[in-house]
Amino acid sequence: MSEVSAHHADRRELTAAQRNAVAELLRVSPVADELGRRFVRAGHELHLVGGSVRDALLGRLGDDLDFCTDAHPDETLRILKGWAESIWETGREFGTIGAQRAGLRLEITTFRAESYDQVSRNPVVVYGTSLDEDLKRRDFTINAMAVSLPEHRFTDPHGGLDDLSAKVIRTPSTPRESFGDDPLRMLRAARFAAQLRFAVHPDVYTAMTEMAADLDRITAERIRDEFTKLLCGADPITGLRLLVDTGLAERFLPELTGLKLEIDEHAQHKDVYEHTLTVVENAVSFEEDGCDFILRMAALMHDVGKPATKAVGSDGRVSFHHHEVVGARLTKARMKAMRYPKEITAKVTALVALHLRFYGYGRGEWTDSAVRRYVADAGDLLPRLHKLTRSDCTTRNRRKAAQLAADYDALEDRIARIAAEEDLARVRPDLDGNAIMELLGVPPGPVVGRAWKHLKEQRLEHGPLDRDAAEAELLRWARAEGLIA
Template identity: 80%
Template sequence: MSDSSRPSATLTAAQRKAVAELMRVSPVADELGERFAAAGHELHLVGGSVRDALLGRLGDDLDFATSAHPDETQRLLKGWAEAIWTTGAEFGTIGAARRGLRLEVTTYRAEAYDRVSRNPIVRYGTDLLEDLRRRDFAVNAMAVSVPGHRFVDPYSGLNDLAERRLRTPGKPEESFADDPLRMLRAARFAAQLNFTPAPEVVAAMTAMAADLGRITAERVRDEFVKLMCGADPVVGLRLLVDTGLADVFLPELPGLRLAIDEHAQHKDVYEHTLTVVRNAIRLEDEKDFVLRMAALMHDVGKPATKAVGADGRVSFHHHELVGARMTRARMKAMKFPKDVTADVSELVALHLRFYGYGRGEWTDSAVRRYVTDAGALLPRLHKLTRADCTTRNRRKAEQLYADYEALEQRIARIAAEEDLARVRPDLDGNAIMELLGLPPGPMVGKAWKHLKELRLERGPLDHDEAVAELRAWAKANGL
């Protein structure tokens, strides 16, 4: 354990430079430290802010720990901060904004958990070392005093940072018993930062995986989203499956290990899925949770639809539709917003539609329906479909690539001719009511739907054709 009263002897010149750079780009921290010091309080930059500064990836969010209680913190921020928020006050945290930075100042904690309820019992502490001990991992248990810039590393987090290792300040069993979400956070850091949990941490995660069930769905969801948006979520996903954590909140993922892919070749559906996730990431323009989640869930319907034919071939008929239902149910259980759930499940439902295009069966009508059904999800569907091609057969892979290139070119051609982004009937509701003498009601909707189907099937109709088709439909329906 390094001496907390002076800079750590293990701090290299490069790391000192990183801390100095943090102070250079964040003079706000020193200003704030001076205000707290004048009032007789300590203030330290802590946790992820110190870790990220040493990694050279500091953002605009800074975390501080202080000996001041929340009401005193709020008083010290008043008149200095450009904005103050107190939504975290019950947990000892006061937020503020200053010069484009978001600051969170939290009173030293000596948290206690009853290990039954889903939230901590917050008890304020009086000592920085006590506060650092209650943090999740040693790499997050470092601090830099402001304005003095004294580096504090009581749990050798700096060494762990150099070795990209995750250890808990105390025994991992004690840490995870206090807050089981820390187990999921270990997987998140593996995905975000390419850190490797120490063997004792993995052992505790495996033994205590069921404890994650004590955590609210919302907290689990938020950590999982951060994991999925990490640099390499596959590393974190493997850790979740290997330790049994995924069984608690995402059992569909380990369930994929039970199904061999339809070609019975080199990989099972689980390995195929992880490959698709990585492929999708390579294709995205920016981090896209919806695309990544759709890639993760696209084949979850396979175990439930697996069948073996008389010839011994394995099939998964309609697994995309079953998978879409399973995806909606899982994301609802995890409390995802309805729009995010709808987008991910729709991509799962549509991900197989492309297959068959290369056989030459698609008419322009089929292309229009593909585009119309995908709607705003079409760019993501393009990426998901391409990502789903994981075959090692070079000839087959090249053919699939050529087929999808041809489809995209065909979509572009038809779109240019017909404005596919706004496929609507050639007559609107007002024109339908006027031509047929109908009042507003369900028959107008049925007529509109009939004309839309014609539009998808035949492309744009001129006005006279559309009127003739409408009248023919009305006659056939007794109008």
């Protein structure tokens, strides 16, 4: 690939960025350049653009490439047919045609000049006529750079390269114009701050604060998707602080802002909000294979029940009794409002409900039965519950922190010991439904369910029973219930 040339930028400033860009673009250039030549032969332009150029300059270009062109979708389809290994049109209404070639996912979008009526929740797509027009309507300067194909001309009309070097998030037009067009860009600014560890420009910060209420125009689904990316960023704490400090969180996640009003019961943190951010940070440190959204969201929401359960005793001490129960209810309602899938909501809610269960273990009050119930109630969430519980230990008292860690080590060792003796991952009654029906002489129905539940309780309380003991217990229960003589 030839050296990236400069347009609207100082060649001398490109040296460091060129090394990253050339190394990254060399990998994809056989496909990108071939596609560029096909568009040129058809009388059209093609430019690698947006996040693809940004990531190439950062030395982290992936396998998803974004292009823009003056060709309309029908023309793009004609150019791709016979060349692309597969084609999809799911983004056609937004002017985007997708394709795959040589392991790369390509999205080609017609130049855009989106217009908004300041009321609608989604942009109205209007095709543009030039690259400069397309770049000007983009969200941030770091996403408003292009590499033209196949000649590799670099275009940067808004100083995106300088902002990339300075690690700052700035808009091509004024922030008020940009956010007025699409208020979701305010949330996206916080998301990029979290993903890239960049700072927002002061003008951008001011506009985010003054226009936070405009986020109400955006659908819950679009907000959810941006927030999920923010929470899964490399530095979610920076993004979360931006949301709270600018007032954006109040528009869709007010429980987070509400934590700033509460003082921790141990009086060792400025407030529960700061404690919560520390727990999120700790949870991130426990991840093994990329972002675990369920764990991070549970860490974020684990104490949201505290404001509603705050009480001050006669000794002046603050308590939040049963805040895990209230917090689970609030978490479920908030995630439902944000349109998260039911299965994800259920897992996060369960973790919030269980996050206090461990406390008290160190007093030596837990029987083997309590350990079995802890494992059974957590189910497949047990590894995450381990991480969440450890993350929740943010005390500055080193002796207390060491004791809590030792207590949890002991609990995990105890779980492992009991698991070696019993199948804790599948705690079920010692008799199945068929055996219950046969022994009691009853058909399928509520009686079988009640009997099954009773035997499961016995299994949790006493551990495994052999067949004879299980049958004897079932018959004893049935007599007590008046089901048999």
